[in-house]
Amino acid sequence: MTQQQTAGGDVRLTGISKTYGSFTAVHPLDLTVPQGSFFALLGASGCGKTTTLRMIAGLEEATTGTVSLGDRDITDLPPYKRPVNTVFQSYALFPHLDISENVAFGLRRRGIKSVKKQVDDMLELVQLGDFARRKPHQLSGGQQQRVAVARALINHPQVLLLDEPLGALDLKLRRQMQLELKRIQTEVGITFVHVTHDQEEAMTMADTVAVMNGGRVEQLGAPADLYENPRTTFVANFLGTSNLIEGDVVSTGDELTVAAGGGRLTLPRERCSGPTAAGGRLLLGIRPEKISLAHADEADTVAAGRNRVTGRITDSSFIGVSTQYVVESPAGKALQVYEQNVERDTRLVPGAEVVLHWNPAHTFGLDAAQDID
Numbered sequence: 001m002t003q004q005q006t007a008g009g010d011v012r013l014t015g016i017s018k019t020y021g022s023f024t025a026v027h028p029l030d031l032t033v034p035q036g037s038f039f040a041l042l043g044a045s046g047c048g049k050t051t052t053l054r055m056i057a058g059l060e061e062a063t064t065g066t067v068s069l070g071d072r073d074i075t076d077l078p079p080y081k082r083p084v085n086t087v088f089q090s091y092a093l094f095p096h097l098d099i100s101e102n103v104a105f106g107l108r109r110r111g112i113k114s115v116k117k118q119v120d121d122m123l124e125l126v127q128l129g130d131f132a133r134r135k136p137h138q139l140s141g142g143q144q145q146r147v148a149v150a151r152a153l154i155n156h157p158q159v160l161l162l163d164e165p166l167g168a169l170d171l172k173l174r175r176q177m178q179l180e181l182k183r184i185q186t187e188v189g190i191t192f193v194h195v196t197h198d199q200e201e202a203m204t205m206a207d208t209v210a211v212m213n214g215g216r217v218e219q220l221g222a223p224a225d226l227y228e229n230p231r232t233t234f235v236a237n238f239l240g241t242s243n244l245i246e247g248d249v250v251s252t253g254d255e256l257t258v259a260a261g262g263g264r265l266t267l268p269r270e271r272c273s274g275p276t277a278a279g280g281r282l283l284l285g286i287r288p289e290k291i292s293l294a295h296a297d298e299a300d301t302v303a304a305g306r307n308r309v310t311g312r313i314t315d316s317s318f319i320g321v322s323t324q325y326v327v328e329s330p331a332g333k334a335l336q337v338y339e340q341n342v343e344r345d346t347r348l349v350p351g352a353e354v355v356l357h358w359n360p361a362h363t364f365g366l367d368a369a370q371d372i373d
């Protein structure tokens, strides 16, 4: 079933903020969620993501600012008058009603009598057509969450808000449901705004991710851009593991040369969000899977033009998909390196002297004057 629903336009938050007494949960925030996108608010517990979502829903009154949908200002509309529905972590299904009655609930409350076709379509959308007569307790957690999604979507919202909807599920089910929700969003074509503290979840599902920290959006972008081009240490560390090497810019141009890690490292200037003039202090970031290792006595086989630092393996663990090394180096006490397809007998062992090398294009530069999280 294709369930393209009424389009509502972009969700636009303008100067929206929330204070509780003297505490600011969300600092004035401007944010546009493009119509039809899967948008994630990502951050650690307490960063203000749920409060932001609840202000879109109208469940929380904004202290300042406006919420609009397309060209319509909905700031002063009560939740039930907004063309928005919310799915919560607690599925909040009615235990005494069967699945089809749960899904039909919103329509019946509005006095709509012939609901069967719509309910059947919704159950088909969430792939629960065979479960219509069951009670919620006869379903798994993931299935119950799909009922909650169907129950919200049957109201034809223009925006679906999801507040940690997968938080109660075990890891394997979470992964399945992430793909399932993404499929449903593609099928219905409406805007989804999804709150999560799980970076992998946000990156799997969303077209655009807003990384929140301390009541502010620290960076906004497509998952791959955030991962490859973080602009703050918080984002670099929150989205995966990064090695951060401190150094000083020594020459500048399209490519920056930085004295760091006991040698010279380079990076494209466009990948640097910190100071780029000579003398500027930077943290150079490199993701563990972008680094290769060579034995120190094979250092001359490393291709010219690659960034390189020396080091000694202090730990090595095989975790199935990759081998993870910890390396002590003049560039850092515990650099992380992930290598794939390492044959058992060629795995490096603690104590091995190595050269770490990587493509300068994969290096990103951050302002070292920021706090390191």
Ligand code: ATP
Pocket: 020, 023, 024, 025, 043, 044, 045, 046, 047, 048, 049, 050, 051, 052, 197
């Ligand atoms: P979590 O993932 O734990 O839900 P969150 O990022 O969604 O966290 P919010 O629920 O938005 O965070 O809360 C942001 C901050 O506002 C927190 O420090 C929280 O304690 C505070 N806060 C939320 N609701 C209230 C309230 N009603 N009164 C006072 N402080 C509140």
